[in-house]
Amino acid sequence: MARIVIDPVTRIEGHLRIEAQVEGGSVTDAWSSGTMFRGIELILRGRDPREAWIWTQRICGVCTTVHALASVRAVEDALGVEVPPNAELIRNIIGATQYVQDHVIHFYHLHALDWVDVTLALKADPAKTSQLAESISAWPKSSRAYFKLIQDRVKGLVESKQLSLFSSGYWGHPAYHLPPEANLLAVAHYIEALEFQREFIRIHAVLGGKNPHLQTYLVGGMACAMDPNEPHAPINPERITFLSEIAKTAQTFVEQVYIPDVLAVAGFYRDWFGRGEGLGNFLSYGEYPQGGIHDTSKYFLPRGAILGRDLSKVHPVDPAQVSEYVTHSWYEYSGGDSAGKHPYEGETRPKYTGPKPPFEHLNVEEKYSWLKSPRFNDTPMEVGPLSRMLVAYASGHAEVKELVNGVLTKLNAPATALFSTLGRIAARAIETQLMARQVPKWIDQLYQNLAHGDLRVHNGEKWDPATWPRSAQGWGFHEAPRGSLGHWVQIEDRAIKNYQCVVPTTWNAGPRDAKGQRGAYEAALLKTPIADPERPIEILRTVHSFDPCLACAVHVTSAQGRRFAEVQVR
């Protein structure tokens, strides 16, 4: 019996610590802890709600743009503002681009090294690697000479004894199953994906000025003005052509590199279809409005919840069903820590009761994380690409069904295999393909509007705070790459009175609640086999399959009612 600690969990965003009890070679219990706290919601109080998106976007630089979108939607909901169709399209393009970008980076740069042994690439035969590459894809970078070049590069690195970021990996671990040729192929694509993400994200630079931290959102629309005849308009025919070209190149990369790689790697790790299952409850707020935010029936990805692995029924979702617990979190509630609170009633008083640093172990019987525990009707839920794809699949989304069934057929696996570590990886890849197809379509729609003279990008009816009611409140959401994100804002006297974010990784990585129900990571780690407690790569595989983002997950507001009027510095 041993307590394993992984801190820092690397190849994620933010500061995550996992403690796991291991008995008889497998995990018998696990605790997930966020170890960093900033207090951004507290900082927001008293400020102009129109600029809340600029602040909240800095919750995360990996999931850049996602909090900006949720924030402007929350304020628009509070003020009753509807954005013009062009703004909706631009937001959809930015959001879908972020899915593709994030998912590709996740697979190659954050997750692949759990499955790929870089050092084994040295033993590969470049000619056989070329054969393997050509057997799974039409991607042209597949010659023997190309793989030889990559292999020499790895060789040089290993021989230099300065392995850089690869110096501390679990190389040689018995859990690595890929043949040398597949390892070499993956290393080549790791490098190509670095180039990909750098190029592809120029879509965000055009529409948002820069990435990370785009700077063109506005409450009421977008600031990237459109004009078919102006060379200096942020969006004009020349820029649209530029966007289209990048989007089409990306689609090819996803279809010819990412998808075949996922299928190939999954084929060697089929036992992970039976591991890391977790809660079996899945939530999606739905995303990509195509006829106004209020018509959820026209969303490209549907809203809904799946409970108890039952794909025959999709339950309706209302944000009123969300609450947060702090029973095992380093906060206290005025009414006691055993009841949950809806975000509009949300209060958080940070109160660290953990061990004094430096420490060896957390006291997991008491409070042990800076993350709260969000619940949907008091039920813990998993969020993310798997949840979205399952909700879409169960809702009868034709394109999703086609893609999911295609992947399951190729892997010779039933739909229930998706409830797993490998299922999360497959769902993320399917979603990437889906959205990579969609980006060019939305860019084309934007072009059609531009060509037909619809140039509106902003609805300025409520821009002037003098037009606002004395008090208002609203909910904004976004299905971020990592899952369901909600912002709740309360506005009084033209300033933010209270602000609450309930964030994807808080759903997934949160601690136990008042009833002792585990969070999604904690549940998914149960029964994970551990070959070597000193090198617990199996834990990383399941935790990484969720694509953790801890900066997003930790947040705070102060006690209800207290105002920080002095923050309006001029």
Added chain:
Amino acid sequence: MLPQGQSLSSALKARGVSRRRFMEFCGAMVATLALPSRYVAKVADALGKTKKPVLVWLQFQDCAGNSESILRASHPTVLEVVLDLLSWEYHEIIMAGAGKQAEAALQRVVKEEKGKYLVVVEGAIPLADGGVYCTVAGRTAIDLAREVCRNAAASIAVGACAWDGGLVAAKPNPTGAVGLEEAVPGLTLINMPGCPQNPANTVAVLVHYLTFGELPATDQYHRPLFAYGRIIHDQCERRAHYDAGRYVEEWGDEGHRKGWCLYKMGCKGPQATFNCPNVRWNDQTSWPVKAGHGCLACASHRFWDTKSPFYERLPQVPGFGVDVSAGEIGLVLTGAVAGATIVHGIASAVRDRARGETKPAEDQKANPSEFAKS
């Protein structure tokens, strides 16, 4: 290290990187650093001879935006930095190892490379309540920063948060967050503010260090002059519209579509110093003003509090309106910066002697924009 006797340029050559491409990279770096072109050869020469120094990248109260930003570096790509210029041995967001193995990698560098390695710090450092608001491997951020930065040859603070606490330190600063310079005084340090930092500038600093063996010249905030020495307003592609009195009045109006000046929409360009309009972002594709939104002055001191509300028009910008002479506002502001530099230099020298420290305290720093307003 590279194999014995092998230089970087020969290693690049062996890897199929041509001499010409190497020289192009050196040229781009020299341009970013605002050095005369004759330095191209000097940079190329130095990089050709250098052995790979070790770099570690620490993340504290951060959003990883600066890490993501460096991944988007175009000249050179991050991979070239990783594999060719530096041995990048610790960076939580992308390194292979985790937990014990990651800790061991960092400890190895601190002990075996003592006094020789570079450290990049991202994110603020919380000092309140014994530092419990950020721990890594059970240790506080301040504990780690002291150990790792004090044993480094030089520290590079990237992003607004690592510089002055950034957003995390914005009022009411719930966690007592500060920047690296205040958290660990006395370091050989350079600040690369911005939200996030621009990777072109950070890579240029690394190249400068590898070429000349020292950090580039800095201003009173220890920001490199090549990147933070000029006012955005003076470099802005919309400047002619400002001078001619052509302003965006409403989002999406004719002026907005034609790329007119965003001053009335709250643009902070007249009070911001940064090379954003020139180096731009994401392979020089764009920058916020080009994309249609005002500047936030994200490389200015404590910009979250001093430059917000972000949609409020800057007060008392001299000569605002039609017929202002092109250089007037810039003259006033650069004059203010120079004045602040001198005043600050004297003040900090006096203070440093009094305290026996080399670094000034946060609260006594002069803010150039305050001078501009008065």
